[in-house]
Amino acid sequence: MGLMGLLNKGSVYAERLPGASIVMAPVNWGIDNAQAYSMWYMLFGLACCAIELMATGSSRYDFDRLGMFYRASPRQSDVMLIAGTVTLKMAPRVKMLYEQMSEPRFVVAMGGCASNGGPFYYDSYSVLKGVDKIIPVDVYIAGCPPRPEALLQGCLAVQKKVRTYKLGQPRGAAIRIGQEANASRLALDNLVPPRAFDDLQILDIRGQKHE
Amino acid sequence: MNRDEFIKAANQAMPDLHAKADTANPDAIVVNSADLHGLCLWMRDDPAAQLTYFEFVTAQDWPDRDEIVLVYSLYSHPLGHRLMVKTALPRRDPQIETVSDIWEGANWSEREVYDLFGVTFSRHPDLRRIMMFDGWEGYPLRKDYTHPNLIHRPE
Numbered sequence: 001m002g003l004m005g006l007l008n009k010g011s012v013y014a015e016r017l018p019g020a021s022i023v024m025a026p027v028n029w030g031i032d033n034a035q036a037y038s039m040w041y042m043l044f045g046l047a048c049c050a051i052e053l054m055a056t057g058s059s060r061y062d063f064d065r066l067g068m069f070y071r072a073s074p075r076q077s078d079v080m081l082i083a084g085t086v087t088l089k090m091a092p093r094v095k096m097l098y099e100q101m102s103e104p105r106f107v108v109a110m111g112g113c114a115s116n117g118g119p120f121y122y123d124s125y126s127v128l129k130g131v132d133k134i135i136p137v138d139v140y141i142a143g144c145p146p147r148p149e150a151l152l153q154g155c156l157a158v159q160k161k162v163r164t165y166k167l168g169q170p171r172g173a174a175i176r177i178g179q180e181a182n183a184s185r186l187a188l189d190n191l192v193p194p195r196a197f198d199d200l201q202i203l204d205i206r207g208q209k210h211e
Numbered sequence: 212m213n214r215d216e217f218i219k220a221a222n223q224a225m226p227d228l229h230a231k232a233d234t235a236n237p238d239a240i241v242v243n244s245a246d247l248h249g250l251c252l253w254m255r256d257d258p259a260a261q262l263t264y265f266e267f268v269t270a271q272d273w274p275d276r277d278e279i280v281l282v283y284s285l286y287s288h289p290l291g292h293r294l295m296v297k298t299a300l301p302r303r304d305p306q307i308e309t310v311s312d313i314w315e316g317a318n319w320s321e322r323e324v325y326d327l328f329g330v331t332f333s334r335h336p337d338l339r340r341i342m343m344f345d346g347w348e349g350y351p352l353r354k355d356y357t358h359p360n361l362i363h364r365p366e
């Protein structure tokens with residue numbers, strides 16, 4: 001969202017004034033939290049994972065409590081949830097939509113397909129082997145499809161990134177939400193208050209450990 | 212009408228048709244590709260056949276026989292019977308007359324077969340790729356198709 005970008009940029013400039021850090025620390029805290037709790041995502045479903053995305057958005061799991069709700073336009077969105085299979089035909093469109101989003105923007109690759117091609121990694125001529133081939137991905141979520149709990153955990157991971165991200169700074173390494181999160185309801189327990197994510201089990205889509 | 216009655220009626224109506232029963236499918240008949248359009252027209256309009264509903268056309272690739280076999284599936288809503296029509300085309304430059312002037316619904320089905328198997332339907336009103344994007348090279352459902360994106364599953 002444009003407003004978020006302005007807020008972010010303003011604080012970067014203000015910090016350069018003498019003594020500003022005393023004032024800016026609480027302001028930044030406020031801005032970071034405001035941003036983290038207003039992640040509007042682009043309504044964008046590509047395949048079966050989108051069904052799980054809809055389930056997560058509905059009242060049982062409820063994106064709204066994270067301040068997330070969907071926008072129909074990339075220009076108003078902060079987060080792009082790639083929910084589903086990205087085909088080679090779709091890839092240029094996905095990239096174009098990503099480019100239309102304004103900074104700060106975050107991308108979640110939901111499910112095996114978006115992460116690395118998933119079930120279509122082998123023997124498929126038409127599926128892009130991971131959306132990270134065309135746009136930078138901040139959070140990967142394993143699963144086919146990931147459970148809503150895993151998706152929520154992924155969104156919390158994005159929140160964590162939003163809090164620490166400063167415009168113009170390099171963004172941190174991608175966070176991977178493993179299959180552990182799918183199997184348990186751990187993610188729900190994590191919802192309030194947000195906890196550290198450093199103890200997350202990091203697994204790739206085939207259940208192997210990442211460094 | 213069952214299949215054998217069909218073959219009899221069709222061969223009677225069109226003496227040089229030589230429709231045969233298919234060995235693999237109890238619902239299918241086999242005709243020459245040049246006769247297909249005339250047969251389809253007859254099948255739609257004949258009062259005993261009335262195959263007014265075009266279900267789909269699909270294709271099979273047989274590299275060892277050097278053939279692409281088109282399979283048309285037809286259904287009659289008034290009479291409740293079904294028929295499949297098979298016809299073989301040469302694998303190199305397969306061409307056949309469109310049936311989209313007989314059944315409108317054949318239009319996109321034929322585009323799909325064109326897209327994925329490379330069969331050219333002559334007189335088709337709008338023969339473009341439908342699944343793959345324009346500029347895609349090759350016909351993905353042919354057995355010998357390869358693509359740089361295609362990784363075979365290790366044994």
Ligand code: SF4
Pocket residue numbers: 047048049050083084085110111112113114118119143144145146
């Ligand atoms: S990861 Fe599985 S559920 Fe998700 S889009 Fe791919 S095939 Fe569908």
